[in-house]
Structures are given as C-alpha cells and as structure tokens.
Amino acid sequence: MHLDLRTMQFADSTVDADRLAVAGSDRLLSWAELQAEVTLWCRQARDLGIHKDMPIVLTGHKEVHFFVAMVGCLVLGAPFVPVDTIYPAERRQKITDIIQAPLTYDAVNGTFIHSGHPFAALPEKDLAYVLFTSGSTGEPKGVQIGRESVRLLGDWMQSRFRLGLAPVFMNQAPFSFDLSMFEVFDTLASGGACILNSREQIQDAAGFLHRLAGHHITCWVSTPSFAHQQLLNKNFSGEALPSLNTFLFCGEVLPHALCKRLLQRFPKAKILNTYGPTEATVATTLIEIDQTVLDTHNVLPVGYPKPDCEIVIDDDEICIIGDHVMRGYLNRSQLNREKLFTHRNGQRGFRTGDLGRIDEAGLLWCQGRRDDQVKLNGYRIELAEISRALQTLDQVKAAICVALRRADQTVARLLGFVELEPSSSLAAATEWAPYPAEQWKHQLEQHLPPYMLPSEILTVTALPMSVNHKIDGKALLQRYLKL
Secondary structure: OEEEOOOOEEEOOOOOOOOEEEEOOOOEEEHHHHHHHHHHHHHHHHHOOOOOOOOEEEEEOOOHHHHHHHHHHHHHOOOEEEEEOOOOHHHHHHHHHHHOOOEEEEOOOOEEEEOOOOOOOOOOOOEEEEEEEOOOOOOOEEEEEEHHHHHHHHHHHHHHOOOOOOOEEEEOOOOOOHHHHHHHHHHHHHOOEEEEOOHHHHHOHHHHHHHHHHOOOOEEEEOHHHHHHHOOOOOOOOOOOOOOOEEEEOOOOOOHHHHHHHHHHOOOOEEEEEEOOHHHOOOOEEEEOOHHHHHHOOOOOOEEEOOOEEEEEEOOEEEEEEOOOOOOEOOOHHHHHHHEEEOOOOOEEEEEEEEEEEOOOOOEEEEEEHHHEEEEOOEEEEHHHHHHHHOOOOOEEEEEEEEEEOOOOOEEEEEEEEEEOOOOOOOOOOOOOEOOHHHHHHHHHOOOOHHHOOOEEEEEOOOOEOOOOOEOHHHHHHHHHOO
C-alpha cells in the first residue's frame, strides 16, 4: 500500500495494509489506519470550507496528526504550510497572515482553527506545499512547490537512491525544514515507514537508539551536523542499529572526517551526499561517498544532477533548471525576477546564489555562497573555503570560519572555531582555548594564501547548532564577543 504521487490517492489498499506507515512521538499508524485517518481529516476540512488550492497552515512537532494532515492536504489538493512549534508564536502568525490561510491545523491537539482570513484559493494552482524560509530582510519567504515537483522527487528517490522496497526512515528535522520532505515523500511513494522523533526523544540518547532499533530503521536522513552529534554516543554504531544501511545527507557541507568515522562505525552502510536549495524541492544532485571517493578527495563533491534536470554555472553561480524548480516566491515579484528565469527549453531556472564548478565528468562541486563572501584588505574571500580547510587540521572533528565585523559592517578579521576529536591530545584544553598556532599555521598554508588565514583559531567543546541542526556561526560570534 502506498500513496500514488501522480494522483495523490492511496493505491494497492489491500496490499500490506497492516504494515507500519508512521510512528509519531505519540502513537503509531498502519497504512490502513493512515488511510482511514486521512479520509476523516479531509472530510472535516471540506466541512469547514476548504477546497482545492486553499492553503492550510499546519503547526506542531512530531505528532502523528502532523503527518496525517500533510497527507490529507495532498489528497485534497490544498497546499500545506508546515510550521514547527519550535518557532515563536509571532512567526507562526506572520506566516499565516502572509499566505492568508483560512485555517490553521493544530497537530498537538488535532483541531482546526479559523484564522479570520477568507476562504480563497492561491493564485498559483496545483501546489503541494509552501515552505517559508528566512529572508535577508527578516520577512519570511514562501517557496511555492508544485505537485509535479514532489512527484519528480519521489521518482528520483525510487529509481536512483537504492533504498529498498519499503525503507524505514529516521525523521528528526522539523517539517518546516525541507530536508524532512525526503522522508515524507519517499515513505508515501514506496509504502515504507517514517519514524518521527521529537526533540525530547532525541535528547534521551539511549532511548533514541532503542526506539530506532525497535523500528528497524534502514535510512538515516539528517544534516551532517546532526549525525556528528550522535557520534558522541559510543553506542551509535552498526551493532546497535543493524538494519541501518543508508545515511542520506543534505543541508550543509559534508565533512570528510565525518564520513570516515561513520564508515568505521557502520561498515555495511552507504553514504549518500545530496545538494539543493529549498527552491529546487529538497535536492538536485546525488553521489555515493564510498572509500574510493574518500581516498581521492579531501573536499567532497555534491553529486551528479537528477534526471530531467540541468545544472549550469553562470559567472561561478550554480543555476538549476528543471520542473522541480519552485513556482516562485509567494507575492515576491521583484525577487522572482531576480532569481528565476526561463531556460531555452522552456523549463524553469533558478539562480541559487551558491558558487560552484562542474568537472569534466559532470560532477558538481559546491564552493560556498555569494553572500558568504567577504572583503578583507582588498581581497574577496569565501568563508566556506576557509571552513573546509579548517576541517583538514589534525585532531579536528568539525570547524567553521566566521567574519568579525566592525560597527559599519566592514570585516575586521577572520576567526576559526574548531571542535576536536574526543581522543585529541588537545581535547582536555580549556573551553575557548587557542588551537596552537604552531600546529595549524603551517597546515593551513598548504591550502590557503596568507590573506585567507584566520587571525586566531579557538577550540570549543561542541559547536552550537541552529534549530535545523546546522552549525550556528552567529551564536559563536555572540559568545566570542562576551569573552
């Protein structure tokens, strides 16, 4: 049993209907139970006045009701707008007002709430979801993803990811972070299962592993930083999770050192690296990082383009072309003119703002962001390049370079922050102690010109993470300024 992503209706309803479909932080549903609850949810939404193309804001965390509501919206043809309760009420209300959603659905209590906005369809038709990202002006940007795009995502995962007939996914990213859509849509397309893990469940390291093992998860989906955190638990290994056969990463740079440690802990698992912005339906490229790739490259590639997609490099910027590209930002016509274009084949194109190159084999290498470039002493510097170099230092497990700015926002100097391996001889050093210059300067000079060397490198016990489990450079700077 599964959900056909072409018709957005349940199919093969008599096949494996008793198999697990979703395990929430609160309860479990089989595929037959999921179908029954989705049918009831749709009836309630229609009775309240929801019709095709009317958006519904979904709030909650990792409740079964949240998953049911997303599937219900797909069946109804009503775009879902996922907003995790980790975000403050003010942001949730702002998103509801921007999209003018007539209803919000509270997945914690399983209730619909009238927002006061009229029951009206969005101008853009046949959307699957609208996901809001942070805008540079502070105003959330609504990324409109069409139903054709999620169908292509499901097709790609089914044909190229080699996840098995009915994969069991570990889900931990908030549903308002598009990384989580990997698990949602391939669970639906494959008839697999999605194991939702709340923040509270993850904090209980032993209970978290026990839960994953009990559900026989086969595919781990997260940012590299989240997996990096789990390695602190010595029991995070193939012995504890014998069914786990795939690590699927997206959202940030995949460190070489992390892959080496994962393959040591999980020798039977494969590691998939993907790249893509929210605006291109989660991801656009794919590569398996095996021992040969690790032996060949210190900095890892992000993969080959998905089928029916083209990637071009325009003035060093990665541009993505294909039907999986978003339909545009909601009500942001000027931004759409800046970021979107129509390719010569008539498909939508998106200027990512990411810097990259394509080698002679067609492999994409991501080299940071345009807006992550800084100017120091007349030189234009890419911070991501320095971060990658920091990760090659001896005894370093994870690292980031940030720019310390003056009041006028010009860059004063560059700072490196490194988290050390537990076995490191430096690991016992005081928090925020300097990483000895005699150990890093010569090594970095092999990778970077003198003007790109940080003025100092500090060790931290653990690099802070954002709500989406990415390294939080802003938090590091705030702590540094208080020293």
